[in-house]
Each structure stands twice: as structure tokens, then as C-alpha cells.
Amino acid sequence: MIEIKSHLDPNLRKIIKKKNQIAVIPVGSIEQHGPHLPISTDSDIVTEVARKLSEKKNFLLLPTITYGVSFEHTPFFNLSIKESTLHSILTDLCLSLLANNIKTVFIINGHYGNQNTLRDIDKKLQKLSKNNLKVFSLSYWHFMQREFDHGGFVETSIMLAISKNVKMKLARKGLVTDGLNQQQINSLERLASKSFPKATKNGIWGDPRKATKRDGLLILDEILRNLEKKVSNLPHMV
Numbered sequence: 001m002i003e004i005k006s007h008l009d010p011n012l013r014k015i016i017k018k019k020n021q022i023a024v025i026p027v028g029s030i031e032q033h034g035p036h037l038p039i040s041t042d043s044d045i046v047t048e049v050a051r052k053l054s055e056k057k058n059f060l061l062l063p064t065i066t067y068g069v070s071f072e073h074t075p076f077f078n079l080s081i082k083e084s085t086l087h088s089i090l091t092d093l094c095l096s097l098l099a100n101n102i103k104t105v106f107i108i109n110g111h112y113g114n115q116n117t118l119r120d121i122d123k124k125l126q127k128l129s130k131n132n133l134k135v136f137s138l139s140y141w142h143f144m145q146r147e148f149d150h151g152g153f154v155e156t157s158i159m160l161a162i163s164k165n166v167k168m169k170l171a172r173k174g175l176v177t178d179g180l181n182q183q184q185i186n187s188l189e190r191l192a193s194k195s196f197p198k199a200t201k202n203g204i205w206g207d208p209r210k211a212t213k214r215d216g217l218l219i220l221d222e223i224l225r226n227l228e229k230k231v232s233n234l235p236h237m238v
């Protein structure tokens with residue numbers, strides 16, 4: 001892995017000149033994750049996933065974009081940027097990578113609310129760069145079997161594995177969808193995308209109380225294995 005923020009310019013230019021490099025941009029959020037997880041949870045998890053992936057594949061790791069689109073958590077705490085802002089940041093960054101002769105970019109996403117922005121960004125950048133840039137955006141939770149949650153078993157377990165900043169004594173059961181039919185779940189998801197506190201009451205989707213560090217390590221392993229397979233099978237060399 002080449003973590004670009006700690007490199008010196010001459011060295012970095014040499015590395016880029018020697019071989020076609022692939023860049024990784026992690027994108028997270030700052031938002032409430034219940035009373036027991038830090039507001040940086042999505043950014044922390046996606047940073048770890050992107051770091052591990054970059055280590056395995058020897059990619060160029062960029063600093064995490066810590067802010068995301070999290071307005072749906074209001075009135076609970078969130079620091080949010082607009083979809084158009086996130087889109088501009090990522091577009092500018094990818095074009096800047098191209099100007100530095102880096103033509104393949106993986107955007108690794110850690111927050112559900114960023115997905116709208118990321119949906120067409122690959123095609124838009126392909127057009128803007130006149131086919132010189134290949135961008136792939138991947139959300140980490142698509143690479144695990146378990147269902148995505150928010151401050152629930154999955155996120156809490158992963159955080160126990162990577163952070164010292166988890167307060168299990170404060171963990172409370174949130175919205176649990178067991179026993180609900182798909183229609184009911186869909187309508188709760190729609191409500192959550194507009195107002196997460198209204199849908200979940202306490203800001204948690206899932207039940208974090210049985211989360212463990214061991215489960216977190218297993219889930220991370222599974223994500224990394226599947227993500228590595230995915231990026232290895234993409235036609236990413238320009």
C-alpha cells in the first residue's frame with residue numbers, strides 16, 4: 001500500500017511513472033450512531049476497509065472524505081454536505097488524479113445516504129475525461145452476507161474490532177424488523193431515508209447488544225475477501 005498523505009513528492013512521482021497506479025478514495029460520514037458508537041463510525045469503518053484493501057492490492061490510498069450526506073439524521077447530530085457538494089468533491093478529485101496520470105479509481109463508500117451521489121459518477125467521469133478515467137464506486141456492505149444496519153449488530157461488532165471508542169454499556173436495542181413483511185420493511189426504509197429518528201425512535205437500526213469484537217473481525221474478513229475478488233475481476237487497467 002502507498003498511503004499518499006505520508007509520501008514525498010519526488011518519490012510519489014517516481015512510483016506513478018514506474019507503473020499504472022490505482023487510487024482508492026474512502027467516503028464516510030459524520031452522524032449519530034446511537035448512544036454507544038462515535039459519530040465517526042462510517043468514516044472509521046470505511047477507512048479500515050479501504051486501508052486493508054489497499055494493503056492487499058498495493059493501491060494508492062487517499063485520505064478519507066470524512067463528511068457525507070446525512071441530513072436524514074436531523075434533529076440528531078450530523079455534519080452534512082449536499083449531494084451536489086459531494087459530487088463536486090469526488091469529480092474534482094478524480095480529474096485531479098487523472099492530471100497526475102492516475103487513471104483508475106475505486107471509491108469505497110461507508111454511508112448509505114451517499115449512494116444517490118455515487119450512482120452515476122462512473123459514467124459521468126468517463127464522459128468528462130473522454131474515456132481516459134475508469135471509476136468504480138463500491139459500498140462495503142454489499143460484500144457481506146449480513147444485512148446492513150445502523151449502530152446495530154454489524155456496525156457495533158466492526159467498531160469493537162477496530163476502535164476503542166465503543167461504549168457497550170450504553171448500547172440499546174433499536175428498530176428490529178424480524179417478523180415484519182417486506183412491504184412493511186420497505187416503507188420503514190423509505191421513512192428512514194427521510195427521517196431516521198422517526199423510523200427508528202432512538203437512531204439505531206438493529207440490535208447492538210450482542211455485538212462482539214470476534215464477530216467484527218469475521219465480518220471484516222468476509223468483506224475484504226469479497227471486495228478483493230470484485231476489484232480483481234473488474235476491467236480496471238486503462
Ligand SMILES: [Zn+2]
Pocket residue numbers: 033041042110111149150151155
Ligand atoms: Zn453507519
